[in-house]
Amino acid sequence: MKRILSLSAAAAAFIMIAAGCSPKHLSQAQASPIVILYDNDAHCHVDGYPYMATLKKSIREETPNVLLVSAGDYVQGGSLGAASKGGYIVEMMNAVGYDAVTLGNHEFDYGMARLAELSRKLDAEIVDCNLISLKTGDLMYAPYKMFSFGDVDVAIVGVSTPYSFVSSMPSYFQDEEGNMIYSLCTYNFYDVVQHHVDEARAAGAEYVVVISHLGDDEVATEINSWQLAARTSGIDVILDGHSHSSVPERRIRNKAGKEMLVSSTGEYLQNFGKMTIGTDGSIRTELIPRDSVKVADEKVAAVLSKVKAEYDKQGTRPIGSCVEELPLALGDMPRAVRFQEMGLGDFCVNAIRAAMKTEIAIMGGGSVRGPIHKGKVTFNDIFTVFPFGNTVAVGEISGRQLVDALEFSAYALPIEYGGFLQVSGIKFEIDASVDSPVTTDSGMMFTGFSGEQRRVSNVMIENAQGVYEPVDPDRMYTVSGLSFLLKEHGDGYAVLEGVKVTDTGVADIQVLEKYITESLGGVIPASYAEPQGRITIRK
Numbered sequence: 001m002k003r004i005l006s007l008s009a010a011a012a013a014f015i016m017i018a019a020g021c022s023p024k025h026l027s028q029a030q031a032s033p034i035v036i037l038y039d040n041d042a043h044c045h046v047d048g049y050p051y052m053a054t055l056k057k058s059i060r061e062e063t064p065n066v067l068l069v070s071a072g073d074y075v076q077g078g079s080l081g082a083a084s085k086g087g088y089i090v091e092m093m094n095a096v097g098y099d100a101v102t103l104g105n106h107e108f109d110y111g112m113a114r115l116a117e118l119s120r121k122l123d124a125e126i127v128d129c130n131l132i133s134l135k136t137g138d139l140m141y142a143p144y145k146m147f148s149f150g151d152v153d154v155a156i157v158g159v160s161t162p163y164s165f166v167s168s169m170p171s172y173f174q175d176e177e178g179n180m181i182y183s184l185c186t187y188n189f190y191d192v193v194q195h196h197v198d199e200a201r202a203a204g205a206e207y208v209v210v211i212s213h214l215g216d217d218e219v220a221t222e223i224n225s226w227q228l229a230a231r232t233s234g235i236d237v238i239l240d241g242h243s244h245s246s247v248p249e250r251r252i253r254n255k256a257g258k259e260m261l262v263s264s265t266g267e268y269l270q271n272f273g274k275m276t277i278g279t280d281g282s283i284r285t286e287l288i289p290r291d292s293v294k295v296a297d298e299k300v301a302a303v304l305s306k307v308k309a310e311y312d313k314q315g316t317r318p319i320g321s322c323v324e325e326l327p328l329a330l331g332d333m334p335r336a337v338r339f340q341e342m343g344l345g346d347f348c349v350n351a352i353r354a355a356m357k358t359e360i361a362i363m364g365g366g367s368v369r370g371p372i373h374k375g376k377v378t379f380n381d382i383f384t385v386f387p388f389g390n391t392v393a394v395g396e397i398s399g400r401q402l403v404d405a406l407e408f409s410a411y412a413l414p415i416e417y418g419g420f421l422q423v424s425g426i427k428f429e430i431d432a433s434v435d436s437p438v439t440t441d442s443g444m445m446f447t448g449f450s451g452e453q454r455r456v457s458n459v460m461i462e463n464a465q466g467v468y469e470p471v472d473p474d475r476m477y478t479v480s481g482l483s484f485l486l487k488e489h490g491d492g493y494a495v496l497e498g499v500k501v502t503d504t505g506v507a508d509i510q511v512l513e514k515y516i517t518e519s520l521g522g523v524i525p526a527s528y529a530e531p532q533g534r535i536t537i538r539k
Contacts, residue, residue: 031150034276038274043268051293052096052290083314088307100158101158102128103131130183194234209275216245225240248287316379335366343531347528362479368386407455408446411455414539418491433539434455487503
């Protein structure tokens with residue numbers, strides 16, 4: 001990987017510096033503004049990269065002091081990324097000319113070995129101040145990168161969400177015995193970030209800019225960008241990702257009571273972020289809509305065309321057809337599959353159950369990443385639905401443990417949650433007006449139940465004759481689902497500890513293709529455009 005630093009050595013150099021973010025004056029050697037362009041949560045939406053390159057060039061004509069950074073989640077979330085395990089995306093980012101990036105939770109989706117390979121191929125400096133090897137105590141990447149503009153030094157500090165361990169494959173961070181071999185500093189998170197901010201200040205940084213993949217959800221998570229702003233000092237700006245929020249500029253008081261800025265661009269390169277440090281030391285952030293950049297950079301566009309041509313050789317292969325659109329969104333809610341039953345979710349989980357021939361199947365809604373449009377269905381279309389390259393697992397689960405898993409599935413409602421289950425062979429009801437009894441640890445991993453109340457009731461299982469019967473808590477049911485959830489306990493599903501499952505090694509996309517071509521005769525029926533009536537939610 002790019003750079004290995006000893007955490008103990010860094011601690012020896014620890015210096016406490018109280019720094020605010022009030023306007024500062026640049027030295028006489030620095031007569032032009034400093035501009036930092038930024039993005040977050042691009043998720044393989046590569047069509048925006050030629051326009052980002054154009055914006056970078058145009059700003060460089062106004063000032064020589066330009067950086068381009070990303071706050072994470074770039075190599076995963078689309079078929080181009082999944083098909084190349086991030087390789088196509090790194091090629092595009094190198095063409096644009098990124099200077100520094102941090103790691104989003106989905107940068108871990110191809111495993112640590114592949115992350116190391118991509119890190120070596122990426123021209124940009126990867127900065128991450130809280131990813132540590134527990135074997136050596138070393139940081140896996142440089143905590144920050146210093147950029148000099150005349151006599152002015154700007155430190156870019158990288159921060160990853162500690163919840164990456166539950167939103168990617170937990171086994172990627174474990175040894176063969178299941179012991180954690182990496183840490184993202186969940187329990188001392190703010191102290192670790194503060195330490196490296198102070199370290200950057202001590203090294204001469206006049207400005208400290210954090211690129212973080214934390215998100216702004218203050219309800220569902222204890223660690224987020226707003227808490228980072230309020231519980232630290234010495235940071236001038238946080239350029240954030242993870243929640244897909246569009247935040248042009250938000251002003252927050254830091255731990256020392258001084259004002260700082262937080263900004264986030266939204267998602268999919270629909271906006272480009274622009275942070276400007278003026279010659280008077282003032283700082284501002286803004287979002288520039290991609291549509292306002294009218295010309296694509298020719299060189300980057302040429303790389304994009306080459307990448308798409310390579311991908312299209314496999315992506316345009318026909319699979320079948322779809323009678324009606326199977327949407328991922330519902331009204332103004334772009335990812336409805338994460339908090340209610342959707343026909344698209346029913347389709348995906350039915351495909352898994354049919355392929356594995358189990359009594360029931362379960363799958364987190366967060367694993368479904370794109371709709372299926374009406375008309376011809378290609379390999380690329382189903383890759384968009386399942387871009388992560390997950391495999392399918394099978395096993396047995398008791399009725400009692402299944403009910404507990406359904407209860408955990410409903411705990412975050414009405415907040416969207418990637419672990420909200422889409423089900424096959426199961427019907428149940430959720431009373432969202434009841435306080436959830438679920439308890440979790442600081443990493444959002446299930447720890448138990450508190451109290452006798454339950455949100456989930458009337459759980460029914462489909463028998464061999466297609467009739468739904470009340471679940472038997474003592475009976476063992478055959479179950480299938482993505483290995484990410486059933487075997488790896490992703491999305492916090494420690495509630496499934498003890499369930500005996502086997503990873504079949506069959507890719508999720510293979511299951512979708514088999515279901516369309518064999519079970520459905522090549523045509524996805526209109527019935528999947530609507531929920532099948534398996535989950536009833538009382539609000």
